[in-house]
Amino acid sequence: MEHTVDAEHHGGGTKEVIKVTIILSVLTVIELALGFAMMGMENGGLRLAIKGAIVILMLAKAFYIVGYFMHLKHEVKNLIMTIVVPLLLFVWFITAFLYEGNSFKHLKNTYDPYKKELSTKKAEKKEETKEIKAEEKKKAVE
Amino acid sequence: MSTTTTAVPEKLWSGGKSPFKVEYGKLMMWYFLMSDAFTFGAFLIAYGTTRFATNGWPNPNEVFRSYPFASENANAPLVFVSIMTFILIISSVTMVLAVQAGQQMNKNKVVINLILTILGGAAFLSCQAWEWNHLFHEGAWWGRNPFLNADGTQSTTNFTNFFFTITGFHGFHVFSGVIINIIMLIMTLTDKFEKRGHYLMIEKAGLYWHFVDLVWVFVFTCFYLI
Numbered sequence: 001m002e003h004t005v006d007a008e009h010h011g012g013g014t015k016e017v018i019k020v021t022i023i024l025s026v027l028t029v030i031e032l033a034l035g036f037a038m039m040g041m042e043n044g045g046l047r048l049a050i051k052g053a054i055v056i057l058m059l060a061k062a063f064y065i066v067g068y069f070m071h072l073k074h075e076v077k078n079l080i081m082t083i084v085v086p087l088l089l090f091v092w093f094i095t096a097f098l099y100e101g102n103s104f105k106h107l108k109n110t111y112d113p114y115k116k117e118l119s120t121k122k123a124e125k126k127e128e129t130k131e132i133k134a135e136e137k138k139k140a141v142e
Numbered sequence: 143m144s145t146t147t148t149a150v151p152e153k154l155w156s157g158g159k160s161p162f163k164v165e166y167g168k169l170m171m172w173y174f175l176m177s178d179a180f181t182f183g184a185f186l187i188a189y190g191t192t193r194f195a196t197n198g199w200p201n202p203n204e205v206f207r208s209y210p211f212a213s214e215n216a217n218a219p220l221v222f223v224s225i226m227t228f229i230l231i232i233s234s235v236t237m238v239l240a241v242q243a244g245q246q247m248n249k250n251k252v253v254i255n256l257i258l259t260i261l262g263g264a265a266f267l268s269c270q271a272w273e274w275n276h277l278f279h280e281g282a283w284w285g286r287n288p289f290l291n292a293d294g295t296q297s298t299t300n301f302t303n304f305f306f307t308i309t310g311f312h313g314f315h316v317f318s319g320v321i322i323n324i325i326m327l328i329m330t331l332t333d334k335f336e337k338r339g340h341y342l343m344i345e346k347a348g349l350y351w352h353f354v355d356l357v358w359v360f361v362f363t364c365f366y367l368i
Contacts (some may be wrong), residue, residue, distance in 0.1 A: 058363040079162040103196030119197040123296035
């Protein structure tokens with residue numbers, strides 16, 4: 001990243017704010033476009049790839065907010081390290097817990113066929129909620 | 143990468159001054175925000191774990207598809223939430239401008255930008271209040287889930303529990319942020335910072351406000367997009 005004279009003194013200036021605002025907006029628009037593109041898509045490799053792309057864009061947005069809006073990029077390296085290094089624990093948290101969740105699902109589906117059967121049965125909740133709504137309306141009228 | 147031009151690293155630790163080159167309160171705000179990041183992270187990871195451990199999950203595009211003044215059968219997924227996202231980004235920008243105005247000791251500019259930030263926060267909270275109200279009237283609440291999974295199977299209440307808990311916790315942060323900003327506005331208007339000779343307090347409030355925006359980036363992605 002190149003920095004201007006302004007950035008070296010205060011780290012900022014209105015120019016940088018405008019630049020970061022535009023970057024954040026563009027990233028958000030791309031995220032939304034990917035979200036729209038993903039709609040109605042079958043579960044599969046492409047869908048997963050788009051989700052991955054959205055996560056990467058999310059991390060880029062986080063970088064710009066923390067680095068420029070919260071000014072961390074212009075702080076002393078010591079300070080950056082005390083904040084960023086502990087957050088690296090998240091890498092392990094996310095990996096371990098998601099792996100655990102996935103493993104739990106597979107074990108349940110393998111050893112608890114009843115549960116598996118239940119989770120593949122089509123529900124008829126829609127009508128039920130309509131009935132509840134109709135009842136509520138009746139009550140409201142009374 | 144590093145912007146240190148005059149300070150040699152060893153001199154930072156030779157005593158007599160902060161090796162972090164920031165004021166004590168600001169450093170502590172950073173550590174508080176780091177701990178808060180772990181709290182939000184724990185919530186979101188719990189949500190992710192549950193989602194990975196569950197066979198089906200509701201499609202967010204079917205659940206969050208309405209907006210204020212829409213007809214009952216409105217189908218506009220992602221529209222309302224993207225408005226909320228932009229409101230928060232813009233309010234974050236006005237907060238940066240308030241912080242910069244504070245560094246220039248420009249009281250009027252601080253006041254204007256703080257008011258804009260507070261309005262942005264209030265607008266976001268209003269949007270969230272509308273959305274919660276809308277979902278509640280669709281039958282969703284803690285322990286109640288009227289939505290089906292994407293494949294038409296029965297869904298669990300985990301979906302609504304996590305949604306209301308996490309967006310609620312974030313909304314509570316926005317609410318506290320708005321209160322803090324109102325206090326900052328009052329302190330600016332009563333010349334508290336002019337008398338102190340610096341607007342460092344605004345910088346700390348700004349850090350908190352940006353953190354709220356940061357958390358929304360993650361919440362928005364995890365609940366509405368993927």
